């Protein structure tokens with residue numbers, strides 16, 4: 001079996017509803033769609049930096065003429081790389097054939113990439129091979145136009161083995177077990193079946209073979225194909241597909257784990273993983289971009305009719321909260337507010353940690369994502385101080401002197417930019433093997449931003465493995481000689497693997513898990529680990545639906561505070577001078593801050609699909625048996 005490939009990625013689909021001439025006339029270029037796709041992908045580059053892919057389809061071309069193009073890259077700066085390739089090709093064609101310049105029909109006929117239907121993908125392939133074969137979109141080619149399928153997704157399925165076996169039972173011989181291939185072959189199988197049945201039917205009605213083609217395109221029921229193909233998918237997904245003749249779809253998982261948004265007017269239909277990408281690129285207000293509901297697909301037929309269809313019965317909504325905390329861009333109106341709220345809600349814990357001594361405390365953040373929660377935290381510190389100042393002033397009353405008043409008002413939260421990130425990239429979504437070194441060198445500090453003996457409160461969006469703190473941040477902050485460093489995580493403790501698309505796969509990687517183990521060792525309760533292992537082994541053969549997440553029993557004896565305390569000890573380098581304290585958001589505050597994204601399995605162990613419990617069971621067995629393997 002090849003390494004499973006992960007897809008915590010970003011997708012964009014653009015369908016131009018008017019003839020290409022329209023865009024040339026209105027916007028000055030028939031390459032309008034290509035240009036917009038470039039922007040859509042750039043605006044979602046936060047979702048993946050390991051690879052990028054682009055595919056397009058030209059509608060209504062003559063037989064023998066190429067109508068599908070694809071370009072992929074796993075070079076550094078992959079988005080730039082693919083668009084450099086696309087632009088070079090377009091520019092060369094235009095240079096060699098000046099007659100194309102003002103003739104859209106000739107452009108469409110002779111220049112690749114230009115088309116009415118476009119698909120873009122940015123890939124975050126945090127482990128396994130990062131070769132070009134792993135980069136989306138994937139292509140399933142056929143001489144029959146309708147049977148061509150191009151797929152790209154932001155997804156991870158927990159039951160690839162089972163789906164693979166289904167394909168084998170159908171008599172197929174899939175070339176590998178990667179979930180992308182499995183998904184594509186599943187959809188492809190039912191697409192083939194639907195096309196064959198339609199053809200038979202249409203022939204019976206007396207149409208010739210040639211006449212059949214457009215009729216198939218018209219009658220093909222994408223929703224039915226998706227229903228049959230996705231019936232047994234267990235996981236989180238937003239899956240986009242294009243069919244050779246020009247139909248397109250995006251399907252979202254029934255718990256709404258992975259995000260998908262769309263917008264439609266009379267010129268375009270656009271679907272993306274993040275709302276602000278659509279807002280900015282097409283200049284549309286927040287309210288006009290719709291969320292694709294869980295279990296639904298947006299289906300754009302070749303003739304331009306666009307429908308939202310329920311494909312899979314929606315489950316309880318468990319949209320991923322980590323999208324809100326870290327993964328998505330914070331430019332979304334709601335996400336921006338939610339991140340500020342995370343900073344606000346964690347403030348009472350901070351106040352205790354600094355003993356209410358705001359005067360001798362510097363507030364800061366670890367760039368970049370945590371910047372927004374930092375604003376929320378600081379605002380709350382200001383609110384706290386304002387209340388205190390009111391009380392002080394009122395208690396002195398009218399006899400207050402100017403000096404006294406000045407002294408009271410002078411106390412303000414001291415905010416500084418203490419940590420600097422030298423590279424504009426996301427270390428979390430960087431390949432595992434190169435991450436440690438990257439993290440160690442990517443941060444720097446502002447000297448002189450903290451006085452000796454100050455408390456230093458520094459907020460980060462999440463503390464997952466603790467690498468950022470241990471390998472870099474704590475050591476460099478200590479150079480500023482603070483008395484105490486309080487690291488605040490705007491997210492709760494990550495205790496369980498994610499298996500739906502955010503790369504958090506191995507239990508022993510989590511600093512919270514390592515802290516719980518250390519506590520068991522200290523407390524002489526390692527027998528609990530052994531008991532959990534036995535329970536996990538006993539249910540290996542159970543059906544997914546019957547599997548229980550026994551890993552919860554490892555955390556159960558300890559309060560979140562005890563675990564945070566231990567994390568602080570584990571992450572403090574031996575030679576650090578300052579006292580280190582770690583504070584995590586509580587799960588209830590997380591839900592209060594992000595009320596629409598209650599998916600919290602990595603914090604609580606409550607998986608929204610049965611496959612999740614199997615994954616955590618396997619992850620624990622792997623850990624216990626010392627297998628450095630992923631659990632799905």
Ligand SMILES: O=P(O)(O)OC[C@H]1O[C@H](OP(=O)(O)OP(=O)(O)O)[C@H](O)[C@@H]1O
Pocket residue numbers: 326366367368369370421425426427428429460461462463464465466467468469
């Ligand atoms: O505890 P760890 O396992 O080290 O992971 C958590 C860190 O990783 C992310 O940083 P990243 O560099 O990806 O991104 P950012 O600049 O968007 O904050 C995140 O913001 C945390 O700082």
